[in-house]
Every structure is written in structure tokens, then in C-alpha cells.
Amino acid sequence: MVSPFGPHPEVVKATLCYMGLPADEDAMVNEIRLANALDYEPMFMTDCMGLIFPWREDKSRSDQEWIVSTISTPRGEWVQRVSRKAEQWGDDEGFPVKAEKDHEMLVSVCSQISTREAEIRQYYRQYRERVGEEGVIVIGHPQVHVLGMQISQRNMILHYVDYPETYRRSMDALCEAARFVFEIAIAEGIDFMSDATFALEVISPSWFDMHVPYLRSLADCAHDHGGLFWFHNCGKTRELILSGRFNRFHADVIETIAPPPEGDNDLQESRHHLDASICSKGNLSLGSLHNGSVEQVTHETRKIVRAVRGYAHIYSTADAVLPGTPPENLVAFVRTAREESQD
DSSP: OOOOSSSOOOHHHHHHHTTOOOOOSOOOHHHHHHHHHHHHEEEEOOOOOOHHHHOOOOOOOOOEEEEEEEEEEEEEEEEEEETTTTTTTGGGGSSSSSTTTHHHHHHHHTTGGGGGHHHHHHHHHHHHHHTTSSSSEEOOOOOGGGGGGGGGGHHHHHHHHHHHHHHHHHHHHHHHHHHHHHHHHHHHTEEEEEEOOTTTTSSSSSHHHHHHOOOOHHHHHHHHHHHHHEOOSSSSOOHHTTTTTGGGOSSSSSEEOOOOTTTTOOOOHHHHHSSSTEEEEEOOOHHHHHHHHHHHHHHHHHHHHHTTTTOOOEESSSOOOOOOHHHHHHHHHHHHHHHHHHH
């Protein structure tokens, strides 16, 4: 199977124009059209974290500097303030979990997830109806190890060291909320459940080990309800793969087995150490796809095909296809992967 990962909508439009095909303002329609023309399987990712943490902007409290959002909980109102200038990732202030007491609010939000079942079910049903049978749908990552992106990377480490029981209680609550959402998504026809973790440029192997039981819980939930589980990690994962850690939580698909400079994997080596029952996905460097020549992209794609012969592998990229990627390079990748894998 060939499936470039999340090509930017402008790249999809540019590629349609390059191929002489019509393009409109609906990103999903455009990718389905391009996938049909190039014979690849489009992958669409839905929300998950936003369904668990339904922040709503309070315009009466927002101003030119700050966006103020709230969630009502059994413990009262939870407030988030995000700088318009720095945005969430540019300022720790944008993450609502800052102190130990904030974990109580996170747990409270997760505990009321069942009250929103109808809204969640409608969201996934409508998404499946829009895609139809024209593509694979993967649920968005709940990101249990980073508490659904409600805590900054710095505080993630500090809180786990200073308040380990509190942090684990929050992870337990988020995992249970994610399992509830997974059950609904599977029932409404979403193809894959998923989660993701940071790679070894951010976390240590022992930190990853702490998250393995949660990955296994989410994978078991998917399998128990007749679904499949997809694991995403787009950084340095060689040690995690060679040590067998990626085999411990029974994922059905693992991406992106990223090469340098995005990651540190040799695809043939890494594929050999993954359990044969796991389908690997990815490996084409985003830098090569964005900056290289058609000849370079073709060469690297052929190397990927040779590296995974005899294994289940989805030919894809080391992460989401970057804005500005030349259409001719995307076309070269898809066509080469399709042609070479059929030999």
C-alpha cells in the first residue's frame, strides 16, 4: 500500500494543478481526487483530544493579547489562557496544567466524558459519511503520556518527578476517557485507533517504558472491540525498536521509522527488529521530498522498497508532507513506490 502521510492541502492542490486536474476549496475532496488519480490510499486523521477536552473560547474575556477558553467541570470552571503572539507551544502559559491542583481539573474533565457520548458519536459518524470508502480514517492521538497536550514539555517532566502519583492518576483518567472515545469511534466505522509518544530527542527509554502499559491498554481496547491500533512516532526511535520496546504493546501499524535527519533509523535494520505481525509505515525523508530532485526521491523510494521486501509495509513519509513540497516530487514518490512494489 502507498499512502503519503497528511500532505499539506496546498501541496495537494498544487499537485492536482500539475497533473491538469481540477481543484477546489474542500481539502478532503481534493485529496480523494488526487489519490484516485495516483492510485494511493489517502489517510485522514480525526480529532480525539479536542473531544475529550472541549475548550470553548469565552470572547467576553478574550482580548488582543490573550484567547481565554473554558471547560465546565464538576469541580467548577477550568480556564485556559493562550497568548495570541506566542500561541500555545510558544509559551508555557498556554497549557492549563501548571500546578499539581490543575491535575484535579483534568481528571474531572475526563470523568464526565460519558455525558458527551451523543456529540462524540455524531462527530465520527459524520466523518465516516464524508469519507465513505474513499480512504482510511485514523483517530487523532489522545497523547496520554503528555496528558492530552494539556501540559508543557517542561512541566511534563517536573510534574512526573515531583508528583508521580498525581501524574499517574491523570494518565489513568485520560486513558479511560480515550478508551471510551475509541469504543464509539470503532462503532461508527473509524478504521484505526491510535496514540503517539515523543521520541528519544525529548524523552528517555525509561520514560517510554512508563507509557507502554497505557499503549497496551489502548491497543487492547481497539482489538477487544474489533478495531485496529496505529502507533505514531516521527523522531529518533532506533533504540526503542532494536530493544524490542515497540513490540510490547501489540500495535497493528507503526510509523514513521524515520531516517536521518528526522530520526535515526536504518529501515532494513529496524524492520528486522519489529515483530513480523506489525505493519511498518513511512521512512521517506521529508527533507529529500521537499528539497531533493525527482531523481533523488525516486532513488530513495526504491531503497525503501528493497529494505522491506518480505514484510508488511505501507510506503509513506517520515511525517506529514511539508508545505512547499514540489508536486513532481510527490508524484515521483507515489508512482515509484507503486511500480517498484509490484515487481
